[in-house]
Amino acid sequence: MIAESVHMSQETVREETLDNIVEDVRRDFPILTQTINGEPLVYLDNAATSQKPRSVIDRVCSYYEEHHSNVHRGVHSLSQRATEMYEAARETVRGFIGAASTAEIVFTRGTTEALNLVAQSYARPRLGSDSEILVTMMEHHSNIVPWQILSGQTGAKVVVTPIHEDGTLDLDAFEQLLGDKTCIVAVAYISNSLGTINPVEHIIERSHARDIPVVIDGAQAVPHMPVHVGELDCDFFAFSGHKMFGPTGIGVLYGKETLLDAMPPYQGGGDMIESVSFSGTTFNKLPHKFEAGTPNIAGTIGLGAAVDYIQNVGYDFIQKHEARLLTTALSKLSELESIRFIGQAAERASVISFLLGDSHPYDVGSVLDKMGIAVRTGHHCTQPLMDHYQIPGTVRASFAFYNTIEEIDRLCSALRKAASLLQ
Amino acid sequence: MTPIGTIAERAGTIVDEFALFDDWMGKYEHLIEMGRSLPLIDEAYKTNEYLVRGCQAQVWLKAEAEGDLIRLTADSDALITKGLIAILLCILDRQPADAVVGADFSFLDEIGMKEHLSPTRKNGLDSMIKQIRLYAALLSHSKEVS
Numbered sequence: 256m257i258a259e260s261v262h263m264s265q266e267t268v269r270e271e272t273l274d275n276i277v278e279d280v281r282r283d284f285p286i287l288t289q290t291i292n293g294e295p296l297v298y299l300d301n302a303a304t305s306q307k308p309r310s311v312i313d314r315v316c317s318y319y320e321e322h323h324s325n326v327h328r329g330v331h332s333l334s335q336r337a338t339e340m341y342e343a344a345r346e347t348v349r350g351f352i353g354a355a356s357t358a359e360i361v362f363t364r365g366t367t368e369a370l371n372l373v374a375q376s377y378a379r380p381r382l383g384s385d386s387e388i389l390v391t392m393m394e395h396h397s398n399i400v401p402w403q404i405l406s407g408q409t410g411a412k413v414v415v416t417p418i419h420e421d422g423t424l425d426l427d428a429f430e431q432l433l434g435d436k437t438c439i440v441a442v443a444y445i446s447n448s449l450g451t452i453n454p455v456e457h458i459i460e461r462s463h464a465r466d467i468p469v470v471i472d473g474a475q476a477v478p479h480m481p482v483h484v485g486e487l488d489c490d491f492f493a494f495s496g497h498k499m500f501g502p503t504g505i506g507v508l509y510g511k512e513t514l515l516d517a518m519p520p521y522q523g524g525g526d527m528i529e530s531v532s533f534s535g536t537t538f539n540k541l542p543h544k545f546e547a548g549t550p551n552i553a554g555t556i557g558l559g560a561a562v563d564y565i566q567n568v569g570y571d572f573i574q575k576h577e578a579r580l581l582t583t584a585l586s587k588l589s590e591l592e593s594i595r596f597i598g599q600a601a602e603r604a605s606v607i608s609f610l611l612g613d614s615h616p617y618d619v620g621s622v623l624d625k626m627g628i629a630v631r632t633g634h635h636c637t638q639p640l641m642d643h644y645q646i647p648g649t650v651r652a653s654f655a656f657y658n659t660i661e662e663i664d665r666l667c668s669a670l671r672k673a674a675s676l677l678q
Numbered sequence: 679m680t681p682i683g684t685i686a687e688r689a690g691t692i693v694d695e696f697a698l699f700d701d702w703m704g705k706y707e708h709l710i711e712m713g714r715s716l717p718l719i720d721e722a723y724k725t726n727e728y729l730v731r732g733c734q735a736q737v738w739l740k741a742e743a744e745g746d747l748i749r750l751t752a753d754s755d756a757l758i759t760k761g762l763i764a765i766l767l768c769i770l771d772r773q774p775a776d777a778v779v780g781a782d783f784s785f786l787d788e789i790g791m792k793e794h795l796s797p798t799r800k801n802g803l804d805s806m807i808k809q810i811r812l813y814a815a816l817l818s819h820s821k822e823v824s
Contacts, residue, residue: 292702615756617735621796622758625702633734647736647755676706677757 273576274660280568281657283308294627297662302447302606302653303631304497305478307561311501314560315553326552327526327543341552344559345542351562352492353483354509358541361508361515362555366474367397369493369508370441372545373470374401376518377491377510378439384410387436389467391416391424391453392643393446396636398472402441411438418643422449422598426457433461440469444476448635448651449598450606452476459489468514474498478655479577479604481570484509496554500655501561505554508545515541522547573656577605580654584663591670593678597649605654608635611670614677616650622673623650628666685777688769689785696789705791709761716764717771719751732805734798735759739806741813748775748814762803765789770810778814783807 281287284306289296298306318340324333326341345357354360363369378388388402392415402413414437416429433440440462445452459469468490476482478499484492491514496505510518520527520538524547529537538544565573584607588594593612611619620632633648634641641648652666683691699705719728719740730737735756742749750771754760769785770778786803795803 615735615759617756618758621799622706624796625706672703676703676710 273572273579276572277576277657277659280308281659283310283564284657285309285312287657291627291629292625297628297658297665299652299654299658299662299666300629300631301478301655301658302475302498302635302651304503305500305655306657307502308500308564310564311557311560315502315557318553318556323552325549337552340556340559341550344555344562347559347562348507351566352477352507352509353485355485356512359484359509359512359515361510361542361545362550363493363506363508363545364504364551365495365497365506366472366493367401367506369491369506370397370470370472371401372508372521373439373441373491373493373510374405376521376545377468377514378402379405379408380519382409382411382438385436386411386438387414387434388412389414389416389429389432389437389440391429391442392418393422393424393449393451393453393637393640394441394443395447395472395474396638398441398443399639412436415639416442418640421600422446422451423600423602424451424453426454429458430461433465433467435465437462437465437467440467441472442469443472443474444482445479445604445606446598446637446640447475447606448608448637448640448649449600450603450608450653451598451600452480452602452604454602455489456487459487463488475604475606478565480574490514496558496561499561500564502551502554502557505551505558507558512541515545518545520544520547524548526550568656576656577654580658580660580663581605581607583660584652584654584666587663587667588670591667591674593674594670597644597646606651607653608649608651610646610649611674612678614673616648618677619650619670619673622676623666623669626665626669626672628669630666685769685773685781689788692765692768693785693788696791706758706761709765709791710757711761712764712768713754713757713760714764715768716753716760717751717767719753723751724753730802730805730809732801734802737763737802737806739763739809739813741810741817743775743817743820744772746774747772748778748817750810750813758799759802762791762795762799763806765791766806766810770814775814775818779811779818781811 286306322336324337326338345360349357349360388411406413414432416432417425419425442458444455455471462469470491471489473492473494477494490511492509494507497503527539527544527547529539595610597608616632620630623630631651719738723740724738728738728740730739735754737754739752750767752763
């Protein structure tokens with residue numbers, strides 16, 4: 256196990272050791288050893304969801320086998336133990352993203368719920384019919400539709416920052432669109448379709464210069480790069496457990512304490528109250544005010560294990576290896592005659608969207624699957640972006656730190672086979 | 679050219695054809711080849727009205743009556759999808775509408791293609807079958823009424 260055998264998070268990883276480390280980390284992921292359609296699995300759909308290391312699976316299992324109880328209310332020992340584990344995970348997450356206090360860490364079902372929470376609880380009471388919500392062309396539907404719903408409720412307008420052909424944000428246009436009517440800026444740290452890393456520091460600085468709060472969709476960032484919300488100075492930051500090697504159904508909303516404190520609850524129910532009576536109810540303190548009902552305890556504890564795992568593997572290794580995967584993949588894929596890359600930003604994560612000649616992405620994905628290769632095909636929940644490029648969708652290969660150079664060779668040779676079959 | 683024969687006879691022919699290929703690559707090649715013989719829908723009908731819902735690729739399907747028979751034309755922007763529609767149309771085009779309503783689609787399992795399809799493809803295939811059955815039921819019903 257990497258957690259026991261390799262401790263390199265603070266050390267410099269030498270180039271020649273990367274392959275050895277990958278071999279080690281792959282052993283931590285039970286699912287990676289299986290065959291699909293008779294071929295060893297090549298899992299390149301990490302932007303959709305990542306696989307789970309043994310330590311996360313074990314932590315979730317042991318919680319159910321040894322510690323399960325409801326949190327925050329029981330006087331009995333098991334309940335206290337479950338509460339301690341649940342709140343320890345919150346502290347782990349706080350440290351992981353550099354938040355000032357655990358009061359700023361709200362557990363949600365995922366990025367989607369976190370963004371909906373900001374839209375409904377923070378933005379809705381503050382928006383009028385002449386307000387504007389500034390998003391970008393490359394947002395995931397989860398950072399578009401909550402704002403459109405809000406627009407329907409308040410009359411506020413959703414304004415879209417355009418992109419350049421290479422898939423980078425048009426920052427001049429952003430500057431112009433950022434105006435007196437802008438009430439909130441919502442932007443992805445990394446585009447799930449193109450891999451573009453957006454200059455969120457610049458966006459936050461320019462927005463704050465006009466006292467406009469910024470919410471960052473960080474779902475694609477945390478699996479690939481260290482995030483420090485305090486240094487970023489973003490107002491809200493949302494991410495999901497399942498994309499960062501943790502369980503599904505758990506996510507995080509970070510919010511500045513002063514903002515969260517002033518916000519009304521998002522949902523009502525148990526655990527989020529201080530006292531309830533028919534003459535009036537008072538709400539619990541942060542962050543519990545936003546966690547109505549019995550939470551996803553096992554998921555939260557599993558998320559804590561995922562953070563531990565990432566910190567043990569270390570972003571130093573993750574970033575070096577993924578940069579090498581990206582460069583190698585781009586170079587080898589470029590040798591394919593009929594390939595067309597969608598999005599070619601210089602600053603990008605290990606996500607590659609492409610088309611193979613005139614072939615429908617769906618066909619390409621089906622043929623790759625026959626050869627054991629898992630990629631995503633379609634619009635990747637970014638239909639406006641696909642409309643912008645006037646394409647029905649793309650084939651997307653998205654890498655994680657457990658992918659190998661050999662798997663890139665398998666992808667390329669499978670794509671050659673797909674091209675001969677489909678063209 | 680649509681072959682002659684009942685639904686069961688035509689299905690039997692296609693099952694035999696696919697049985698010649700023992701690997702997925704051969705089956706896929708044959709499927710894509712079949713897609714090229716698909717009776718294509720007129721471009722004018724490639725509209726939302728004729729779009730089959732539930733497919734990841736776009737599929738347009740049109741049914742008309744020709745005497746007692748159902749005439750089916752279709753198209754898709756994805757080759758494998760087009761091949762799947764071609765199988766259906768090869769068996770169901772120019773068949774009596776009421777025979778299509780009651781058709782047994784188990785031949786799809788015998789062809790062995792279903793095991794090679796992703797769940798989304800299977801859902802898409804089911805949507806196509808549902809749409810064809812609906813058209814056939816409507817044609818069959820309108821014949822009874824008239």
